[in-house]
Amino acid sequence: MNHQIKKDDNPDLIEERSKATFDTDAFGAFIWGGYNNLKRRREIARYYEDHKELHDTVPIAFMTREEKLENAYRKASIFENHIKKACDVNNPEEVRYFNWLVYHIDGHPTSVHSIMGFPTIINQSDKEQQERWLQSGENREYLATYAQTELGTNIKKLETTATYDQKTEEFILNSPTVTSLKWWPGNMGHSHNVAIVMAQLWINNKCYGPHPFFVQIRDPKTHKPLPGITVGDIGPKFGLNTTDNGFLKLDHVFPNGTYVPPVHDKIAYSSMMLVRAIITPLMGENLCIGATIAIRYSAIRRQGEIKPGDGEVQILDYQTQQHRLFPQLARGIAFLLAGRNTYNFCNNVLKDIKNGDVSLLADLHAILCGLKAISSYQAELGLEQCRMACGGHGYSAASGFPLLNSNQFNGVTVEGDNLVLLLQVARYLMKRAKEIRYEIRYGQQPSKPNEIYDYLFDDAPKKCLIDQAYVPNYKNVLESFEYLSKKLTLQAYDKLEQLKQRGRTSEVAWNECSVELCKAARAHIRTFLARTFINEVNQVNGLPLLTVLKDLLQLYLFYEVKECMAGLMEDGYMLGQQLHYVKKNIYEALSKIRPNAVSIVDSFDFTDRELNSVLGRRDGHVYENLLKWAQASPLNKHDVLPFHHKYLGRMMEEARQKSRL
Numbered sequence: 001m002n003h004q005i006k007k008d009d010n011p012d013l014i015e016e017r018s019k020a021t022f023d024t025d026a027f028g029a030f031i032w033g034g035y036n037n038l039k040r041r042r043e044i045a046r047y048y049e050d051h052k053e054l055h056d057t058v059p060i061a062f063m064t065r066e067e068k069l070e071n072a073y074r075k076a077s078i079f080e081n082h083i084k085k086a087c088d089v090n091n092p093e094e095v096r097y098f099n100w101l102v103y104h105i106d107g108h109p110t111s112v113h114s115i116m117g118f119p120t121i122i123n124q125s126d127k128e129q130q131e132r133w134l135q136s137g138e139n140r141e142y143l144a145t146y147a148q149t150e151l152g153t154n155i156k157k158l159e160t161t162a163t164y165d166q167k168t169e170e171f172i173l174n175s176p177t178v179t180s181l182k183w184w185p186g187n188m189g190h191s192h193n194v195a196i197v198m199a200q201l202w203i204n205n206k207c208y209g210p211h212p213f214f215v216q217i218r219d220p221k222t223h224k225p226l227p228g229i230t231v232g233d234i235g236p237k238f239g240l241n242t243t244d245n246g247f248l249k250l251d252h253v254f255p256n257g258t259y260v261p262p263v264h265d266k267i268a269y270s271s272m273m274l275v276r277a278i279i280t281p282l283m284g285e286n287l288c289i290g291a292t293i294a295i296r297y298s299a300i301r302r303q304g305e306i307k308p309g310d311g312e313v314q315i316l317d318y319q320t321q322q323h324r325l326f327p328q329l330a331r332g333i334a335f336l337l338a339g340r341n342t343y344n345f346c347n348n349v350l351k352d353i354k355n356g357d358v359s360l361l362a363d364l365h366a367i368l369c370g371l372k373a374i375s376s377y378q379a380e381l382g383l384e385q386c387r388m389a390c391g392g393h394g395y396s397a398a399s400g401f402p403l404l405n406s407n408q409f410n411g412v413t414v415e416g417d418n419l420v421l422l423l424q425v426a427r428y429l430m431k432r433a434k435e436i437r438y439e440i441r442y443g444q445q446p447s448k449p450n451e452i453y454d455y456l457f458d459d460a461p462k463k464c465l466i467d468q469a470y471v472p473n474y475k476n477v478l479e480s481f482e483y484l485s486k487k488l489t490l491q492a493y494d495k496l497e498q499l500k501q502r503g504r505t506s507e508v509a510w511n512e513c514s515v516e517l518c519k520a521a522r523a524h525i526r527t528f529l530a531r532t533f534i535n536e537v538n539q540v541n542g543l544p545l546l547t548v549l550k551d552l553l554q555l556y557l558f559y560e561v562k563e564c565m566a567g568l569m570e571d572g573y574m575l576g577q578q579l580h581y582v583k584k585n586i587y588e589a590l591s592k593i594r595p596n597a598v599s600i601v602d603s604f605d606f607t608d609r610e611l612n613s614v615l616g617r618r619d620g621h622v623y624e625n626l627l628k629w630a631q632a633s634p635l636n637k638h639d640v641l642p643f644h645h646k647y648l649g650r651m652m653e654e655a656r657q658k659s660r661l
């Protein structure tokens with residue numbers, strides 16, 4: 001049963017919705033972690049809808065950058081009055097959802113304080129600092145950005161210095177070179193007045209590595225930059241243009257406070273870990289939003305015939321359209337599920353770290369790096385598929401894709417460039433490979449199961465067992481991923497060791513293996529994503545929902561096998577005939593998903609505000625609203641543009657006069 005059916009909607013959507021073989025609310029509850037969460041999302045969305053002062057005055061696609069910022073500043077100033085009424089402020093998911101509804105996708109002027117600056121203060125300050133800065137930070141008496149990246153430096157070699165002056169007992173922060181300028185921190189350009197600055201700590205001519213410093217960059221009252229601070233916006237970007245990413249030059253600045261070392265040196269990265277943990281479900285959500293827009297539009301768009309004379313078909317009936325869109329849907333769901341799992345894992349490990357237990361830190365770090373890299377990359381490619389699937393209208397801002405996709409572009413870069421992150425996963429895998437080769441497991445109790453990488457130590461079947469069984473065997477597919485991941489890990493390790501034996505330094509050998517190291521990392525994350533999806537589906541009760549989830553899982557798993565078939569086939573592990581079974585499974589899953597496709601995307605329960613797309617509207621009334629959208633364009637405020645006669649008009653008039661001569 002589809003709960004979105006409404007009498008006056010587009011008849012094609014009503015027809016699609018009436019075919020649902022499962023309950024869309026049950027699916028929604030599965031996706032959002034239970035019926036109560038689904039209910040709370042609806043209540044929060046209703047609150048947002050009922051409070052017009054939180055809405056954009058015009059679609060932001062029609063606003064200049066300054067107008068976007070002013071609109072977001074306006075909302076930020078009333079946000080606090082509303083959030084306590086709209087949400088349980090102790091529930092991060094409710095807060096995130098309300099934020100998303102109010103500010104939507106293009107960033108906003110308090111975002112970095114909430115997701116990076118303030119969490120850093122919470123996680124990395126001592127008791128005295130907390131007394132001074134915690135409550136006031138929560139009240140937003142100040143707004144803190146997180147300033148790590150520099151114009152031209154790499155993280156390990158940050159050039160910003162924090163030198164301890166023994167005489168005055170003060171730290172002096174400095175940007176000694178042009179490349180040391182902080183560049184990119186969100187909201188630093190104009191909105192925030194405090195920066196958590198990562199700087200190399202120098203005491204007595206000895207460098208203690210990068211450490212965070214709490215630096216007041218603007219006067220709390222006048223908001224003018226403080227002495228020694230040069231700060232501003234870095235200019236327009238691909239997306240996120242409602243965020244003022246900034247530059248910062250520090251000229252002998254004295255931050256407050258004394259230095260207290262963290263419980264563990266890795267805790268300095270806890271803010272980044274938390275953000276990475278949030279990124280994967282966000283990537284899933286973005287991809288599901290793109291799939292929702294494209295699938296709904298494909299259900300109302302009729303173009304061409306399949307059987308001559310039978311009339312124009314919905315473009316969703318073309319197998320190519322299904323093959324383009326449904327895997328994005330399945331991947332989006334896989335990221336949502338894996339993201340939810342790792343977010344919980346991350347919070348638990350961060351608690352452990354605070355208590356001095358860092359035993360799971362490496363596992364967490366590797367999984368977060370890898371998931372962030374894979375989910376952001378695949379979401380970017382997938383959203384582009386969704387855009388292309390909408391033809392010409394996909395290119396219009398009315399589709400929502402220009403804003404959605406251009407903002408997605410930052411996902412592969414922020415919080416660590418994807419390739420650099422994959423290489424970090426590979427470092428972790430190389431440690432495991434060494435353990436396998438030497439038959440020892442450093443620092444691990446063999447009795448303590450570790451689902452993330454235990455498979456690397458197990459003996460998987462030497463032959464791929466994918467067959468043409470009527471019911472696909474997911475275990476066989478998972479074993480194939482495990483086989484490939486282990487093979488690529490050991491191959492990369494052996495090659496590294498051989499290169500070192502031939503005299504290469506570790507660093508040079510590493511660089512010469514880096515493409516293969518990234519492949520191993522991708523294979524490890526693919527295995528993790530597949531296992532999580534299988535585990536989640538296995539926990540579902542209720543046959544109608546289970547059936548549709550299994551269709552999506554079937555598509556997900558076999559599509560991923562197809563993506564990595566070269567690796568599976570090159571050593572004869574998988575045979576040509578098995579590839580045939582894989583493709584058969586994909587096509588079969590596409591046709592099973594087709595009748596439920598609109599109901600699946602309806603189950604996400606995205607509001608029109610979230611979709612921000614004329615093409616993806618819930619009611620399916622696309623064409624009349626495309627006209628309304630176009631008419632709202634500021635260009636159409638005038639019948640004749642004010643500068644027309646000055647240029648084009650004059651040009652045409654002069655040409656006409658010349659031809660009369």
Ligand SMILES: Cc1cc2nc3c(=O)[nH]c(=O)nc-3n(C[C@H](O)[C@H](O)[C@H](O)COP(=O)(O)OP(=O)(O)OC[C@H]3O[C@@H](n4cnc5c(N)ncnc54)[C@H](O)[C@@H]3O)c2cc1C
Pocket residue numbers: 112146147148149153154183184185186240245410413414415416417418419420423
């Ligand atoms: C929208 C946006 C918001 C941001 N917000 C913030 C913020 O709030 N605070 C903040 O501090 N920073 C922020 N950043 C900066 C961001 O974290 C960095 O841009 C990102 O980590 C990549 O670093 P980089 O720009 O120095 O890229 P580079 O390190 O210069 O990477 C360029 C290329 O070189 C390759 N490369 C680099 N190193 C290696 C290596 N070791 N091995 C192999 N290949 C390598 C990369 O794969 C990449 O292809 C933001 C960036 C963006 C785009």
